[in-house]
Amino acid sequence: MTNQDVVVSEMGIGAGSALPGPSPALLACRGAAAGAMSLRYLDLAAAAARSASCSWVDAMRASSPTRSRAAAAADVDEVTAWMRKHPSALGKFEQIASASKGKKIVMFLDYDGTLSPIVSDPDAAYMSDAMRAAVRDVAKNFPTAIVSGRCRDKVRNFVGLPELYYAGSHGMDIEGPSSNNESVLCQPAREFLPVIDEVYKLLVEKTKSTPGAKVENNKFCLSVHFRCVDEKRWNALAEQVKAVIKDYPKLKLTQGRKVLEIRPSIMWDKGKALEFLLESLANQLMTLHAPLSPGFASCSDVLPVYIGDDRTDEDAFKVLRKRGQGIGILVSKCPKETNASYSLQDPGEVMDFLLRLVEWNRRSSSPAMIRPRV
Numbered sequence: 001m002t003n004q005d006v007v008v009s010e011m012g013i014g015a016g017s018a019l020p021g022p023s024p025a026l027l028a029c030r031g032a033a034a035g036a037m038s039l040r041y042l043d044l045a046a047a048a049a050r051s052a053s054c055s056w057v058d059a060m061r062a063s064s065p066t067r068s069r070a071a072a073a074a075d076v077d078e079v080t081a082w083m084r085k086h087p088s089a090l091g092k093f094e095q096i097a098s099a100s101k102g103k104k105i106v107m108f109l110d111y112d113g114t115l116s117p118i119v120s121d122p123d124a125a126y127m128s129d130a131m132r133a134a135v136r137d138v139a140k141n142f143p144t145a146i147v148s149g150r151c152r153d154k155v156r157n158f159v160g161l162p163e164l165y166y167a168g169s170h171g172m173d174i175e176g177p178s179s180n181n182e183s184v185l186c187q188p189a190r191e192f193l194p195v196i197d198e199v200y201k202l203l204v205e206k207t208k209s210t211p212g213a214k215v216e217n218n219k220f221c222l223s224v225h226f227r228c229v230d231e232k233r234w235n236a237l238a239e240q241v242k243a244v245i246k247d248y249p250k251l252k253l254t255q256g257r258k259v260l261e262i263r264p265s266i267m268w269d270k271g272k273a274l275e276f277l278l279e280s281l282a283n284q285l286m287t288l289h290a291p292l293s294p295g296f297a298s299c300s301d302v303l304p305v306y307i308g309d310d311r312t313d314e315d316a317f318k319v320l321r322k323r324g325q326g327i328g329i330l331v332s333k334c335p336k337e338t339n340a341s342y343s344l345q346d347p348g349e350v351m352d353f354l355l356r357l358v359e360w361n362r363r364s365s366s367p368a369m370i371r372p373r374v
């Protein structure tokens with residue numbers, strides 16, 4: 001197998017398989033990106049005829065439409081239908097709260113596009129102080145983990161809360177709260193470190209002729225950023241990336257928001273990280289409250305809530321669906337194919353949801369008020 005055949009797993013392309021058919025909703029977003037409103041099925045056929053790198057580029061456009069594009073994205077009926085399937089987690093807050101009654105919430109939060117707004121410079125994706133305070137409050141109430149494509153150290157520095165769990169490099173680098181003696185808990189791709197460093201250097205060299213291109217070293221994976229590159233050069237840049245990784249059959253390409261990601265072809269993703277963390281966190285809860293019991297993580301007493309905005313978060317949403325346990329919330333302004341059950345529009349709404357959850361937990365765990373007799 002050559003790397004030309006390797007996979008954009010989030011789009012459902014297996015090695016050597018046909019191109020993915022973007023959903024009508026995705027096409028609508030992409031259609032808006034092109035300034036056209038009625039692409040849909042005709043475009044599906046056209047999309048299938050394009051080259052693999054074109055499909056990456058199309059998928060990247062679809063995954064991160066600009067605000068005006070998103071606003072124009074789909075017609076009202078399509079948005080209404082999508083919202084019916086993935087209602088607002090704020091609008092349905094009472095439903096979510098009642099699903100968590102008697103259960104211990106475990107909170108999983110993606111970083112970019114979920115806690116911080118998407119910005120042009122990946123090194124300047126700061127989280128607001130208000131969001132940091134909200135996440136700190138969440139962590140006081142529920143075990144909380146940040147699950148990110150970023151290098152673990154970088155995302156921990158951005159968030160700045162040592163009491164949390166962090167899963168960096170799309171879950172391939174997991175650490176516990178800094179108070180733990182052994183804070184690194186899981187690094188399933190350790191053997192790939194030298195090859196990732198090698199490919200990083202090659203990609204920097206290869207892409208330096210493309211104005212605006214940026215390669216980010218996320219330790220166990222790499223990101224090639226397209227956001228500041230003229231769209232006319234996107235196909236050529238995708239080709240440059242493919243030309244480098246074709247010699248590395250143990251690496252695969254995936255796609256995110258205006259980014260191509262290069263990572264080890266191991267069966268590990270944000271979904272696996274969620275399962276690993278659920279097991280660790282649940283065991284920790286059990287040692288605090290009752291004797292350790294194996295398999296507690298699958299017990300119905302635990303309610304994982306995962307909030308994320310990107311294709312890579314779909315691996316975690318899928319795990320929740322498969323387990324029939326927990327709540328997946330997609331952060332998106334426009335219809336996207338997703339395994340999440342609920343939606344929020346942007347990091348501002350994520351913060352409102354987190355604050356509401358904290359307030360609900362505070363009220364429901366405080367002793368009932370004793371009314372004076374009259």
Ligand SMILES: O=P(O)(O)OC[C@H]1O[C@H](O[C@H]2O[C@H](CO)[C@@H](O)[C@H](O)[C@H]2O)[C@H](O)[C@@H](O)[C@@H]1O
Pocket residue numbers: 110111112113117118119120121122125147148149150216218223225226227256257258259261310312
């Ligand atoms: O899993 P995440 O925490 O969502 O990380 C995914 C990627 O996020 C970052 O890139 C994205 O955000 C940047 C800053 O807003 C933006 O410039 C870029 O276009 C987005 O793709 C991060 O830089 C990547 O390394 C992560 O893989």
